[in-house]
Amino acid sequence: MDDYQLLIERAVTRANTVALVGGLDSGKTTTALRMIRAALEHGRTTAFLDVDLGQKSVGPPATVGMKLVRSAADLEPAVLAVADSIYFVGATSPQGHLLPVVAGAASLLARAREAGAEFVVVDTSGLVSGVYGQILKYHKVDLLRPELVIGLKRGGELDPILGILNRFFATDVAALPVHPEVVPTSVEQRAANREEAMRRYFAEPLQRYRVKPTVFMPALPALFELEELDRLLVGLSDGAGSTIGMGYLEHSADEGVLRLISPVAEAPKALRLGSVRLDEAFRAKRVDLRNLFGTD
Ligand SMILES: Nc1ncnc2c1ncn2[C@@H]1O[C@H](COP(=O)(O)OP(=O)(O)OP(=O)(O)O)[C@@H](O)[C@H]1O
Ligand SMILES: [Mg+2]
Known part of the structure; x- marks a missing residue:
């Protein structure tokens, strides 16, 4: 087992809430989905909490989305996209909208627990730099209180955030390097994905x-x-x-x-x-x- 698989194993057996933190194209969503699959194999009731507003897995763009994943069939993209609960943010990036993003994450984590989810994976936006990136992740962790935060690191960009989480919270913080085979998504493709997801929602x-x-x-x-x-x-x-x-x-x-x-x-x-x-x-x-x- 490599470090990556070991960490996933540790997460699904020991944690109840795991948050993924990383810049754009760092493998957050892929890791979130792998963790959910592993949790299903361990027989844990799981939920995907999608706090990314633009490149959505659960719910339409401009919302925080939550879905209970009962079987691997729920991970089919078209099935996963239909949320059990959403929280309206009204913007496709968190800049200028930190308050509804954090409020939505906390509100939908509570929903996931009420719905019986034991293991919740939190996928987040790629906003990790600057003052707002730090303020956003700090407050997200303060409200969600994950037992484990997984940082997907490229260079030193996550160092300030991971340092802060270590200093201020009892959460375990684990860092992994971004996988070398990660494929970046262009700005144009990101915009096209958002439009397509919005069109699908308004069918x-x-x-x-x-x-x-x-x-x-x-x-x-x-x-x-x-x-x-x-x-x-x-x-x-x-x-x-x-x-x-x-x-x-x-x-x-x-x-x-x-x-x-x-x-x-x-x-x-x-x-x-x-x-x-x-x-x-x-x-x-x-x-x-x-x-x-x-x-x-
Ligand atoms: N461990 C891996 N091995 C091979 N390919 C990977 C791995 N992780 C991610 N990828 C590929 O890299 C691309 C980006 O990964 P992913 O969507 O998980 O990143 P992200 O951090 O969620 O990106 P975004 O910023 O768009 O939300 C995807 O095409 C994915 O299939
Ligand atoms: Mg993603």
Whole structure:
């Protein structure tokens, strides 16, 4: 057994929560899937907590996703993509959205436990550098309290984060070098993957709901032009603290009304505004809500 397999074996036999940390193209998702397979072989009930917002395994882009994996058949990409629970973040990268990312990770870990998952693997975004990378991983580990963090190291880029996790938490931190056969994904391919995943999520049949301007978080400012919300991504809330899915808004200039377009068959109680607009090809363009609202 090589170091990599030994670590996977240690993780699935001793830990209840394992977080993977690494830069882009470091093998996080591959390692997460291998750990889940190994956990299944050990007969453990497992869940995949996908906190990466862009290159998704579980749930649509711009969300944190959780899925209970009951058998190897659930690891089929099209099956895995259908989450048991999602948490709306509203952006496809964590920059500027650290709060919902961390809140979503904590909320869905609790869901996984309630659903009976003994072993939860947390896949994360590649944001590992700079102040925000450190703040993000620190708070994620603070809330999730994994027994083991696996760092997939390329050069020295993870040293500050792994050092901090060692110093501040009782979690075991293990580092492995990035596998030499890892294949990088280009920026264009990443964008194409996100668009494809978004298109798949918004596959027919789609529901159309009339939306009142009072249902949003954050709330719309006074005298706000509703057409500014056209094609903005939104998270659908059940009014009891859960995200039931995603949609986008459509403003009809003729009727002056706002509609929600969504694959979710149940009318939501409230809507979270996202920070991207979807174009016709489901490409996500960034929107800063503070600019849109003209407020702080
Ligand atoms: N141990 C390995 N041996 C061979 N190929 C690997 C290994 N780990 C990963 N790869 C390949 O490298 C590519 C990137 O791996 P992976 O998607 O797991 O990385 P990631 O860190 O999750 O990337 P991202 O930043 O896109 O989330 C994939 O095509 C995968 O098949
Ligand atoms: Mg990945």
